[in-house]
Amino acid sequence: MIRVKMSTNNRKKEIDRVLGISGENIKLCMQCGKCSASCPSSSNMDILPHQIIRLFQVGNYEKVLNSQTIWNCASCFTCGSRCPRNIDITKLMEAVRVTVVRNKGESRINIKELPEKINDKMPHQVIVSAFRKYNK
Amino acid sequence: MARIGVFVCWCGSNIAGIVDVKEVAKEAAKMPGVVLSTDYQYMCSEIGQNLFKNAIKEQKLDRVVVAACSPRMHEATFRKAAESVGLNPYLVEIANIREHCSWVHKNKVEATEKAIALVRAAVAKATLNQELIAGEIGIEKRALVIGGGIAGIQTALDIADAGYTVDIIEKTPSIGGKMAQIDKTFPTLDCSACILTPKMVDASMHPNINIHTYSEVEKVSGYVGNFEVTINKKARSVIMEKCSGCGVCIEKCPSKKTKSEFEEGLINRKAIYTPFPQAVPNVPVIDREACIKFKTGKCGICKKVCTAEAIDFEQENTKIVQKYGVIIVSTGYDLMDLDRFGEYAYGEDPDVITSLEFERLTNAAGPTSGKLLRPSNHKKPEKVVFIQCVGSRDNTCRGKTYCSKICCMYTAKHAMLIKEKYPDIEVHVFYIDIRTPGKNFDEFQRRAVEYYGVNYIKGMVGKVFPDGEKLIVSGVDTLIGETIEIDADLVVLAVATKAKDDAEELGRKLSISTDTNNFFTEAHPKLRPVETHSAGIYLAGACQGPKDIPETVAQASAAASKAIILLSKSKLVNNPCVAEVDEALCCGCLECTNICPYEAISSKTIEIREHGKIVKKLVSEVNEALCQGCGGCTVTCRPSAIDLNGFSNKQILAEVDALCF
Numbered sequence: 160m161i162r163v164k165m166s167t168n169n170r171k172k173e174i175d176r177v178l179g180i181s182g183e184n185i186k187l188c189m190q191c192g193k194c195s196a197s198c199p200s201s202s203n204m205d206i207l208p209h210q211i212i213r214l215f216q217v218g219n220y221e222k223v224l225n226s227q228t229i230w231n232c233a234s235c236f237t238c239g240s241r242c243p244r245n246i247d248i249t250k251l252m253e254a255v256r257v258t259v260v261r262n263k264g265e266s267r268i269n270i271k272e273l274p275e276k277i278n279d280k281m282p283h284q285v286i287v288s289a290f291r292k293y294n295k
Numbered sequence: 296m297a298r299i300g301v302f303v304c305w306c307g308s309n310i311a312g313i314v315d316v317k318e319v320a321k322e323a324a325k326m327p328g329v330v331l332s333t334d335y336q337y338m339c340s341e342i343g344q345n346l347f348k349n350a351i352k353e354q355k356l357d358r359v360v361v362a363a364c365s366p367r368m369h370e371a372t373f374r375k376a377a378e379s380v381g382l383n384p385y386l387v388e389i390a391n392i393r394e395h396c397s398w399v400h401k402n403k404v405e406a407t408e409k410a411i412a413l414v415r416a417a418v419a420k421a422t423l424n425q426e427l428i429a430g431e432i433g434i435e436k437r438a439l440v441i442g443g444g445i446a447g448i449q450t451a452l453d454i455a456d457a458g459y460t461v462d463i464i465e466k467t468p469s470i471g472g473k474m475a476q477i478d479k480t481f482p483t484l485d486c487s488a489c490i491l492t493p494k495m496v497d498a499s500m501h502p503n504i505n506i507h508t509y510s511e512v513e514k515v516s517g518y519v520g521n522f523e524v525t526i527n528k529k530a531r532s533v534i535m536e537k538c539s540g541c542g543v544c545i546e547k548c549p550s551k552k553t554k555s556e557f558e559e560g561l562i563n564r565k566a567i568y569t570p571f572p573q574a575v576p577n578v579p580v581i582d583r584e585a586c587i588k589f590k591t592g593k594c595g596i597c598k599k600v601c602t603a604e605a606i607d608f609e610q611e612n613t614k615i616v617q618k619y620g621v622i623i624v625s626t627g628y629d630l631m632d633l634d635r636f637g638e639y640a641y642g643e644d645p646d647v648i649t650s651l652e653f654e655r656l657t658n659a660a661g662p663t664s665g666k667l668l669r670p671s672n673h674k675k676p677e678k679v680v681f682i683q684c685v686g687s688r689d690n691t692c693r694g695k696t697y698c699s700k701i702c703c704m705y706t707a708k709h710a711m712l713i714k715e716k717y718p719d720i721e722v723h724v725f726y727i728d729i730r731t732p733g734k735n736f737d738e739f740q741r742r743a744v745e746y747y748g749v750n751y752i753k754g755m756v757g758k759v760f761p762d763g764e765k766l767i768v769s770g771v772d773t774l775i776g777e778t779i780e781i782d783a784d785l786v787v788l789a790v791a792t793k794a795k796d797d798a799e800e801l802g803r804k805l806s807i808s809t810d811t812n813n814f815f816t817e818a819h820p821k822l823r824p825v826e827t828h829s830a831g832i833y834l835a836g837a838c839q840g841p842k843d844i845p846e847t848v849a850q851a852s853a854a855a856s857k858a859i860i861l862l863s864k865s866k867l868v869n870n871p872c873v874a875e876v877d878e879a880l881c882c883g884c885l886e887c888t889n890i891c892p893y894e895a896i897s898s899k900t901i902e903i904r905e906h907g908k909i910v911k912k913l914v915s916e917v918n919e920a921l922c923q924g925c926g927g928c929t930v931t932c933r934p935s936a937i938d939l940n941g942f943s944n945k946q947i948l949a950e951v952d953a954l955c956f
Binding site: 187189190191192193195196197198201202206207209210237241242243244245 | 638684688689690691694727728753754755756757758769770771772773776777778
């Protein structure tokens with residue numbers, strides 16, 4: 160493991176933009192881990208929610224973008240409802256996703272591949288929310 | 296002809312950095328009545344004060360204006376200095392050109408103009424200042440301590456040892472407070488009752504201490520040195536002088552449906568009860584809500600078996616009115632309610648308990664005789680999980696923003712007590728931070744980790760839920776970066792401390808303030824931690840903020856020393872800037888008596904000569920000791936008969952005229 164040179168100016172503009180969209184103040188986070196402990200999707204995440212906040216705090220946006228976490232987040236709001244600092248992590252995750260998918264060619268679902276993925280048991284709500292989450 | 300001296304202070308660069316002090320002094324020299332106008336860097340320093348005193352003597356000044364910091368800082372300093380050279384202290388006027396000028400403005404030209412205006416107003420007022428003589432108040436040599444926990448007991452012992460009479464008033468049937476419920480105390484692991492009960496007995500046997508248990512403060516009036524307190528002694532239904540403390544009544548009482556407050560609801564108590572065996576006084580109390588005799592008229596077994604004939608069902612609440620010189624508030628704390636923290640399953644599952652309930656479980660005098668047993672099935676737990684910071688350090692509406700201070704230490708204590716008695720039990724502690732700042736505190740907590748092998752996990756718990764006989768604790772290890780799960784048998788929550796629910800109400804009775812968390816506010820957090828803004832009322836213990844036993848005892852002795860300083864005086868000097876009634880002008884409408892927030896104005900009948908005849912006239916009268924000089928009455932008075940010494944209507948108008956120059 161190489162020693163990472165501390166630099167809080169890493170991709171500052173992008174991070175500030177994402178934080179501005181989310182409206183959350185990540186300086187409030189005391190890294191207690193309540194969000195990660197409460198997250199029902201945490202078992203599929205490579206980086207835990209509280210670690211995502213820490214990466215934001217130190218400016219390591221690269222790791223955030225490359226994580227599976229931001230896509231596995233189910234937006235269930237459990238983290239934010241239990242956070243003792245009142246940080247809405249769900250909003251932050253959505254802000255990251257939004258800044259990714261709204262670039263040209265970054266949509267995660269191709270509508271042509273959709274018919275073979277859906278079946279009779281899938282409620283329509285799933286299709287609508289999947290499009291909202293993964294596409295611009 | 297007035298001879299006014301003006302002293303403009305630089306206050307280092309605090310004032311001189313923004314205000315041109317030399318310009319202010321120059322302009323002041325031109326003001327009417329001013330014979331001396333000078334400036335100096337630090338007027339409050341010894342050199343500054345000597346400058347001040349010498350100028351008064353040499354220039355024969357009869358009024359002085361000090362243009363400097365807020366009068367709250369140094370009005371008293373300059374008044375004392377003036378008095379030392381023979382000038383009446385109330386002929387000193389302060390112009391605040393720091394907090395009201397240099398500290399709030401950036402524009403130097405405008406700030407200087409404002410400073411000059413403020414000095415002009417002060418000079419105009421000083422011209423009209425009159426010599427005032429402060430009155431004297433006598434002091435009642437008796438102290439009242441509200442709250443009979445360790446803080447109240449310690450304070451009372453100190454004041455009593457100094458030779459003054461002390462009354463302790465305690466709401467519950469016995470003194471002792473939270474410390475009586477605790478098993479062992481950190482960091483020494485002394486048995487709590489063993490160190491507390493000697494002090495409780497000392498208090499009960501001390502010739503200068505009177506203890507009123509099962510009593511509450513009903514009303515407080517008066518002022519420092521002369522408080523008048525009405526105490527409501529609730530009816531115990533037992534005659535204290537006759538009761539021998541044998542306990543047969545408690546044994547035979549058939550009503551056992553009420554949850555014991557002392558045992559934190561883990562077991563029930565009888566309707567007639569003493570809270571714990573070492574209770575002081577060792578006289579039981581009948582809980583009339585639970586007593587069968589009081590509810591249905593049938594029973595009365597306790598009376599039949601009492602050989603001392605001490606039971607009295609007709610006993611009534613009694614009121615005592617007593618005068619006190621000082622009051623010390625030591626009402627303590629409680630643990631927060633957990634109804635907004637549903638994720639921990641407290642109240643749903645009996646094996647999720649609070650730290651105070653745990654104290655009762657480990658206590659040899661507790662509901663399980665000191666054996667660690669699960670409340671659900673009374674079996675020994677194999678895995679115990681402690682969760683710290685439940686409700687503390689929480690910015691949301693659910694919890695308290697502050698750190699409760701004692702939990703990191705008592706959780707380590709609980710963990711070690713388990714490991715000492717039952718080395719095979721697995722103990723885990725979930726924490727956010729470990730706070731152990733006291734003497735030998737860090738070494739204490741590290742012993743839990745290094746010697747006893749307690750598993751400290753840096754991370755919080757998301758949810759606790761029952762799974763068959765077990766409790767699943769769903770948490771996270773933030774240092775490793777993994778979510779974890781423990782199948783616990785017992786979960787102990789370190790619940791946030793909170794101020795007592797009736798603290799605000801008591802504060803209103805005493806006219807002392809509480810902060811946003813309902814803890815009583817001290818006069819200055821650093822320099823006056825045991826005094827309040829109300830003279831003669833002091834604070835001790837956790838009612839002022841979360842704290843542990845060593846700090847509580849230290850603060851209790853500190854409050855006692857402040858009280859003793861006051862009680863040792865033969866008289867107190869009161870503030871002479873009080874309202875005064877011109878009886879010739881007073882029309883007797885008594886509107887002022889209605890508006891006074893301190894109930895300082897009353898009425899009296901005087902005899903005057905009118906048109907050659909003696910007639911009776913109703914006029915207002917001000918109690919100088921109660922009057923705080925707020926001036927509300929002077930505004931209300933229609934004929935302008937009531938005026939404020941030191942801040943008369945003429946003086947205020949002179950200031951306004953000077954400002955509107």
